[in-house]
Amino acid sequence: MTSTAAPPPALHPWTLSSPDALEAWVADALARHAVLLEELGSNAGGATLETTLRPYDDAVAVLSATGSQLSLLNSVHPDMNMRDTAQAQLQKVAQAGVALGLNRDVYQALSAIPVGEADPGTMHYLERTLLSYRLAGVDRDQDTRDRLQALQERATTLSLQFGRNVQESVGTVVLESADELDGLPEDFRTSHGPRTEGEHAGKIVLTTEFPDYLPVMTFARSAGLRRRMFLAYQRRAFPQNVAPLQELLSVRREIATLLGFETWADLATADQMMESSGNMQRFLDELDAATKESADREYNAVLEFARERGERALEAIDASSRSFWMEQFRRARFSFDSQDVRPYFPYHRVEAGVLSLVEQLFRVRFEPVADAETWHPSVTTWDVYQAGQLRDKAARETRIGRFYLDMHPRDGKDKWFSAAPLIPGIRGRQVPQAALICNFPGGSGDGDPGLLQHSDVTTFLHEFGHLMHAILGGQQAWAGVSGIATEGDFVEVPSQMLEEFFHDPALLARFAHHYQNGEPIPATLVERMNRAGAFGISDAVRTQLFYTSYSLDTHRLHPATLDLDQLLEEDYRRFLPYQWVDGNKLYASFTHLTGYSSNYYTYLYDKVIALDFFREFAADDLLAEAVTARYREEVLEPGGSKPGKQLVRAFLNRDQTPDAFTDWLGEALRP
Ligand SMILES: [Zn+2]
Structure with a gap:
């Protein structure tokens, strides 16, 4: 294998039809990873950026794309067998990552690269990589490294188990009568009728999924209902996650101690902007x-x-x-009822509004990809192109990324809101890909308009901020510095910066039109909302x-x-x-x-x-x-x-x- 070839185009694992096929897909990726490391080792004598850093970075890129996509499947795949397989395979990929992070030969080969001719970005990448090797314990004796490796692997297992327990734990709240829905919006009450069958037939049952949880906590007049919902929500994955969490904290403590730090918090800040x-x-x-x-x-x-x-x-x-x-x-006090803004935020309008705002803000163009294969029929796929004042036609036609939107809750799917990088971009070799995993109202297709609260709308833009960071930052020469690969404590800057945009009445009025009469959201309402929100x-x-x-x-x-x-x-x-x-x-x-x-x-x-x-x-x-x-x-x-x-x-x-x-x-x- 030559190091100048791009990593082979990854067949997405969600197009695979069975756990066996998924295992084979991972085995193939890990084999490619091993070949790249061999190539790196054979060049150690005359290490250069191209003969050493390039295969290292390709090896990182293979692991990153494989791990990220498995992690996505673990979070969203509709088939539990595939989720289970993805989780087990993630463990293998993480093991390879831990082994790479403690690989002394690789560390020495990277240390031997003469950096004289490197550009500042490459220099920074090398320095940061060597620092992370030292923080991982590469220069410790063999016994210590073996122990560190075992502990890191155990930490991965426990973290995966913890996440999966949360993902699969949905609490329910059975209502005593429909009166308990007093105070909740009309559309919420209409879409939450009594169950027609099963254990709670004739009763209204709410879940701890976000589209139920958030409105109940904000609007329900019944203190009893709010309390039951609060506890159902705050007790998810209890007691299943107590033991894994306790063990994880012990494992992390031991890792920190072995590496000469007093606590995990000292180790975890050592390479961050915060520093200590x-x-x-x-x-x-x-x-x-x-x-x-x-x-x-x-x-x-x-x-x-x-x-x-x-x-x-x-x-x-x-x-x-x-x-x-x-x-x-x-x-x-502020003449502001947050139910008043919801009719202006039906899900489909918010999506169109966020996409169009981001297109203009970052001078990009999004095009839906109609024939893309995804993991669920409700997921949409989009390609990203350069736009704006580009005189060069080729630049205008250049695709710089792809993203997937998986926006509504369903059984077995991760319950939170996140942006998931899937493939790291490498300039001229592979375009970055990422996905949003969210749980907004509106996906049921049963006539529910999917009216969002303003906080949902800013969450959408927040996650989109991560997504654009992954894509616009994904045009670097190395996968290891691609997209959101900044220090961990810089990651929430681009996302939180964008949240501020949706307090602007003019920007909101571009897309926030009433779902029944089409009227744009009045500026006075937005101003009242902002004043009320400041409290x-x-x-x-x-x-x-x-x-x-x-x-x-x-x-x-x-x-x-x-x-x-x-x-x-x-x-x-x-x-x-x-x-x-x-x-x-x-x-x-x-x-x-x-x-x-x-x-x-x-x-x-x-x-x-x-x-x-x-x-x-x-x-x-x-x-x-x-x-x-x-x-x-x-x-x-x-x-x-x-x-x-x-x-x-x-x-x-x-x-x-x-x-x-x-x-x-x-x-x-x-x-
Ligand atoms: Zn965030």
Whole structure:
């Protein structure tokens, strides 16, 4: 095999019809991976970028595409046998990844590459790769490396098991009568009639899937229903995930200790923008101090309001009633009822609106691919082309990526909202591919218009921000720096930056038209929504502080004495004024504990950068090309070929400051 050939075009695994075929597909990919490593080894004497880094990067590309696509199948394939096989095969791919990360021959070959003639992106890639080898323990003795390898493999097994338990755990709430739906929107009540057969025939049954959960928590007048839904949701995958989580935390602790770190949190920040867990703690303490008083004030205002509303005896509002009372408060104080905006957000219009906004923002063109094979009939496929002021016809016709939209819930499918890179782009050799896995209303085809809440609409754009990062950043020379391969704690910048766009009345009015009469959403309604939405920001930041602290503390305290329940309650009470609800087992379904591990801080840290970035865009013309083009060029296109701090400096001409974030908090506090 020559190293200049592109990796063979990957046949997508979802076109395969059986678990056997899937296993063969993985075996073939792992064989190609092994051949590339052999080629790399045979050139170790005269290592160069082309003879050594290229086969290394191709080996990484094969593993990445294989692992990402298997992971997708594990999350979305309608056939449980295929999901099971994908999960088992993921384990094999992860093993190959762990072995590669501890392979001393590869490390030495990469170290021997003379970097004199390398461009800065390649130099950064090499330096970062060598650092990750050292952090993985490549220079330890054989026994230690064997132990590290076994621990890493065990961590993968446990993480996969944890995720799968969450994916397959759907709680149900059986209603006592239709009266319990009081307060919920008309379209919700119409589409949730009593079951006609089965165990609960004659009863209305709700599930913990997002399209049921979110409206119940926001609108249901019945405190009993809200509480049952809250607990059903917070107890998903409990108790199944307790043992895997505890073991995972112990495994991570041992890995960190073997590598000379005190805790996993220290290891996990060593190659991040944050640099250390001490910096993380300081960052969190500052946010804590900045939001404590205002969050208490918000809470007291809502409690006072609830008492005025006839709940005189109410001593406190608990976590299961927080969204409901917040909504009631916003209706009264800001004349804003979030049900009023839903009719303007039927799913199909939102999808068209997001796609068209992103096309204009990043000067790209999306074309539906009618004949593409996917894993489910509801999935749509799109090709991405360059657009805008391209004089060169060839450039206009160049396809730069492909994406898949899998947007509605179904049995056995992952319950969350995410963007999944599938194939890393390599300039001139393979185009990047990615998918959105979401759970929005509207996929049932039974006449439900799929009316979204505004928060759903911003979630859609958030995930699309990840997707575009994968595609526009996927035109780099190396798979290892392609797309979202920045430091992990830069990843939520492009997604959160885009969320801000959907507070703009003009942008929303382009697509948010009433599902019955076609009227565009009134600017005054959007302005009221924004004012109402600003109330509760301190609370939202402190909710993130709670998640962040829990993810940090679970990875910092000693696993032998860690009490998951006690810590959860302590961290909750430390940050949130809404009363703790006994029986909350959030950790059992908190998948970020396996993915982000101790680094959940990424969301808050990146929010600071995202708001700083957003300020560069002109408030009266968010789509002004001078800024959008610069943003695409300086932030998204480099992918992981530059350190995050350089991306920030390139776009802002300075380091980030918390000023925009502080102003954002301050706006919320203005009476
Ligand atoms: Zn995100």
